[in-house]
Amino acid sequence: MDMVSEVRAFNRFYTEVIGVLQAGLLDTDYSLTEARVLFELGxxxxxxxxxxxxxxxxxxxYLSRILTRFEADGLIARERSAEDGRRQIARLTDAGARAYGLLDDRSSAEVRTMLAALTPEERRKLVSHMTAIRGLLDRQEPRGHYVIRPLRxxxxxxxxxxHGVLYAQEYAWGMGFEALVARILADYVDGHDPRREAGWIAEVEGGPAGCVFCMRKDDETAQLRLLLVEPSxxxxxxxxxxxxxxxxxxxHTGYRRIMLWTRENLTSARRIYAGAGFELTERHEGEESGQAVVDEIWSRTL
Structure with missing residues (x-):
């Protein structure tokens, strides 16, 4: 199935999930469009x-007919703008506010019912993906807050x-790089010293969006490893x-120096390291997935 078909299939599926194919939205007499008007006025x-x-x-x-019906039902009142008599203003009446409240309550109840059928991890995953979809398609949507938390x-x-997915997509690095990341983490767990080593996950809207680790290089030196931020x-x-x-x-844990390994083509990461006071100290020719790369060591004193 091609991408266009996939998006259309998702649209049809989600339309059915939220119930907008019913004759009345949320078991009311209002169509989807009428409910949208009430929601915006509410x-x-x-x-x-x-x-x-x-x-x-x-x-x-079409909007005029909807507003005329709402006015006849006592849900809205219309008046001319005090600033410009050519403009018409609509506002909900008390009855309209009650109708809006009913729709809002039923909408929330339906979502709660849908979420109740999922595990906590599935709920976090669902909300994270929904946030990603909104962020990708609505460029005007303000960015959400994020939190930094310990590993779990x-x-x-x-x-x-x-790491495997993003570096394959963005740099065409193969499974050997993914295996390297797995080995780094396996070594971290096997020899973990919680007093001098730690890892953190960045979360956006309840879903993981980035990571970094501080690992022991030697008694004097820490190593920053596996920095990643999701494109979204x-x-x-x-x-x-x-x-x-x-x-x-x-x-704070007593290291006198911190270093990291990166590559020349990871320009965004290199800018972050430079901004944090790291300096490039070594460069070596290397290879990754059949590609020539330049490995770099950056460091700073603490």
Whole structure:
């Protein structure tokens, strides 16, 4: 199935999930479009009819018929704008607010029922993917907040998986690189010293969006490893914040120096390292998945 067919299939599926193919939305007498008008009016004190029409991308005549019906049913009141008599303002009446409240309550109840059938991990995954879809398709959507948290069970598998997928997509590095990440993490677990080693996950809207580790190189030197930020979360400052967390931990646990290994073509990561006070100290020719690469060592004192 090609990408267009996949997107259309998802649209049909989700349309059925949220119940918009029913004659009345959420077991009410309102169509989907009528409910959308009520929802928009219910989230603001009043709205200009022209702005409402543009927001919902509705035919002027169709919106006018909906508003006329709502007015006849006592759900809205319309008046001329005090600033410009050519503009019409619509606002919900008390009856309209009750109708909006009913729709809002039933919508929330349906979502809660849908989520109740999922495990906590499935719920986190669902919300994370929905956030990613919204972020990719709505460029005006403001970026969400993120949190940095310690590792918990299941995170190491995610780190290996996302390194394998993203570096294959962005740099065509093969499974050998994914295996290297797995070995690094296996060694971290086998010889883990919780007093001087740690890892962190960045979460956006409840889903993992980045990671970094502080590992012991020797008694004097810490090593920053496996910095990664999901494409959907880039530009939020997560990479710099993860590096800051790692450097702060290394300083407070007694290391005198911190170093890292990266590659010349990882330009975004290199900018983050430079911004955190790291300096390039070594360069070596290397190879990855049949490609020539330049390995680099960066370091800074603590």
């Amino acid at each position: 989230t603001r004190e009043a709205a200009e009819v022209a702005a409402l029409r543009n927001l919902l991308d509705l035919d002027p005549g 069970p299941g995170d190491l598998g995610w780190v290996v998986h996302r 979360a880039r530009g939020m400052g997560i990479g710099g914040r993860l590096v800051e967390e790692c450097v702060t931990f290394a300083r």
